[in-house]
Amino acid sequence: MVFQVELPQVGESVTEGVIGKWLVSVGDRVRKYDPLVEVITDKVNMEMPSPVAGVIARIVAPEGETLPIGAVIAEIDADEGQIGQIAGAPAKPADTLGSLIQGVAVGPTGAANVPQQGDQPPPGKSGSPGRYSPAVRRLAQERGIDLSKVRGSGIGGRVTRKDVEGYAGEQEASDGPGDRRVPVTPVRKMIADNMVRSASEIPHVWSTVEVDLTGLVALRDEIKERFRADSGHSITYLAFAVSAAARALHEHPMFNARWGGDHIILRGRVNIGIAVAVPDGLLVPVITDADQRTVAELAAEIDRLTGAARTNELRPQDVQGGTFTVNNTGALGSMLSGPLIVPGQAAIITTEAVIKRPVVVAADGEIAVRSLMNLCMSFDHRLLDGSDAGAFLKTVKASLEAIGPETALDSPLQAGD
Amino acid sequence: MPEMTVIEAVREAMREEMVRDKAVFVLGEDIGVRGGVFLATDGFLQEFGPERVIDTPLAESSIAGVAMGAAMHGMRPIAEIEFADFIWPVFNQIVGEAARARYGTDGKMHVPMVLRAPYGGGVRGGLFHSQSPEAYFAHTPGLKVVAPATPYDAKGLLKSAIRDDDPVIFLEHKRTYRLVKGEVPDGDYTLPLGRADVKMSGDDVTVITYGLMLHHCAEAARALADEGIGVELLDLRTLRPLDREAILDAARKTGRVLVVHEDTEALGIGGEVAAIVAEHAFDHLDAPVRRLAGPEVPAMPFSPPLEAQFMISSDQIATAIRDLAAY
Secondary structure, three states: OEEEEEOOOOOOOOOEEEEEEEOOOOOOEEOOOOEEEEEEOOOOEEEEEOOOOEEEEEEOOOOOOEEEOOOEEEEEEEOOOHHHHHOOOOOOHHHHHHHHHHHOOOOOOOHHHOOOOOOOOOHHHHOOOOOOOHHHHHHHHHHOOOHHHOOOOOHHHOOOHHHHHHHHHHHHHOOOOOOOOOOOOHHHHHHHHHHHHHHHHOOEEEEEEEEEOHHHHHHHHHHHHHHHHHHOOOOOHHHHHHHHHHHHHHHOHHHOEEEOOOOEEEOOOOOEEEOEEEOOEEEOOEEOOHHHOOHHHHHHHHHHHHHHHHOOOOOHHHHOOOOEEEEOHHHHOOOOOOOOOOOOOOEEEEEOOOEEEEEEOOOOOOEEEEEEEEEEEEEEOOOOOHHHHHHHHHHHHHHHHOOOOOOOOOOOOOOOO | OOEEEHHHHHHHHHHHHHHHOOOEEEEEOOOOOOOOOOOOOOOHHHHHOOOOEEEOOOOHHHHHHHHHHHHHOOOEEEEEOOOHHHOHHHHHHHHHHHHHHHHHOOOOOOOOOEEEEEEOOOOOOHHHOOOOOHHHHHOOOOOEEEOOOOHHHHHHHHHHHHHOOOOEEEEEEHHHHHHOEEEOOOOOOOOOOOOOEEEEOOOOEEEEEOOHHHHHHHHHHHHHHOOOOOEEEEEOOEEEOOOHHHHHHHHHHHOOEEEEEEEEOOOOHHHHHHHHHHHHOHHHOOOOOEEEEEOOOOOOOOOHHHHHHHOOOHHHHHHHHHHHHHO
16 A cells, blocks of 8 residues: 655744655665655754655655655555554544544533634624614715615625715716716717816916907908819918917927926927817817928818818828817807817917907007907916917917918918017 | 745844844853754854853743843843743743833833744644743733734844834744745845734725734635635734724725734734724724634644644635625
């Protein structure tokens, strides 16, 4: 009968041992207590005696191996009658103990207090509906919750703290009569996430200037039919605004930048995003290198991008890499906006509705009817201050107000006064 | 970082402190020539000489008494009680005298000594090599009682204990000595006495423990993670003073608290922790505070199956956590 020889416990705190030299070989006959192997621990070195008489059948643990106490190191083909004598030595605790403790009456200090797995009733049995833990009562009071309405998930239907927290969460989100829920589209979700990030991370400051577009209105009225006929695109105020902004970004590079925490990144290219309303929400396609393009090229690109946005044909590269944003809120009739900056940019401007109004013309004090537009800007106060904003808006305003009958569309906008 | 065992961390803490401070010396039974019964002071006699590594007679009351006298005169003794089971003769020296010295002399005298004692069972030690004496000392104002569970904590806390100006009982669980290995930074560092440490983080049940049981609790917690039960595991590390804030934070986090220790239950550390929670976190409790502790029998039995039954197993801990999570 094969007997498995285990690495013995050789000291109170010893948990492992190193197999030293084997003193027997496979096939050797050993008597009980004959030395089998050297065992080395950091406390003691010993020769392990054979627990049985028999023939060495197998040596499992090689010399030099570190093994936990109890690991099988060899097998002995034990002589008849040997196993019975040593039975109990390697017994597994749990097996014998069940009968020892449960089957035998033990004295007054004994078995009653030995914790058997599962023999104590779970603490929850006494809980019943109507009896609540302090945590549950406190939460219910704080949040004004009627506990009789909360479904309990604990033992016996007991209401737990998590049940109350879950119920409170549902209540807060729950609907009034007639309300209905519509799912959030991926675009909506993305807008929501970006806007929360913008509003919570960026310290926004708003600024507005009034721009006299009388010259631009006259120019556009004069050329728009011919432009469409020649190029197939419409010439919009937005093309001029983007061109003016691109120019200004060149002069004021801190507006074409992003906040980096302990540094500021000045962007190498001027890529201007334009907001386009679509049925799902809002898309912001990007005009790359807007500062390199002529007004006519900008008009064509704006036409292409807004068309593609509305027909859902924008390519990934059409919406990436923006460094600044222009939003033509005036197209919706707006006169004043406080836009949110696209995260990763320094500022955003909006062009508001162009409106004819009587104004005092500065040159001679006369009152004249002029086409006026508000130009609104939000800027990141971490990078920029009010004086920067004033200078930037002044540059854009000057470029736009300098537009007249002579302004060329086959070049970027020129500087104003 | 090098990995070492608890006993190696203990040895290194003492060795570094003896190098750092000439007032630190060690005394105890078999600690010199023999290097300590667990080899905690292995090589110390050769390195520091017989004046700083003192083999004492087998008389624990004199070990504590000599240490206390030396401490009152400017030394920083580390006294070793070979097994915590033999600590009872020092009770008068430590509880009756050392703990009260500062208070009784209005601060004119104090006792900067450490009494190290290997304790705990699960090592086939039987009635006289397995005991957990922490509750007796943790009851005493004027003493600090430390019981680390990991090599990192053992080294940092033992150094703090040696540098502390008042008596510290430093309890080292024998079974962790060579069983528990962990990374320990090279060189000098200390950990504050009186601070517990969150060893695992979870939302469902808080388990508060110390010593060897920390490792059984962690094993249970890892198993329960697969069942979706998250365990906040707090290692007390110091048993007096208890880290009240850490206990309350951990209790409030889940509202369900299990205290586990190998020492017997009645009037033990678990009872004190439970009382702190009940008094100061009542409004956050979502279930009764539960204790899982050694059985109410006089000593750890020698018979291996009985010893295994005496020790709290990770299975028992897992069952208790499951019950508490379901409550």
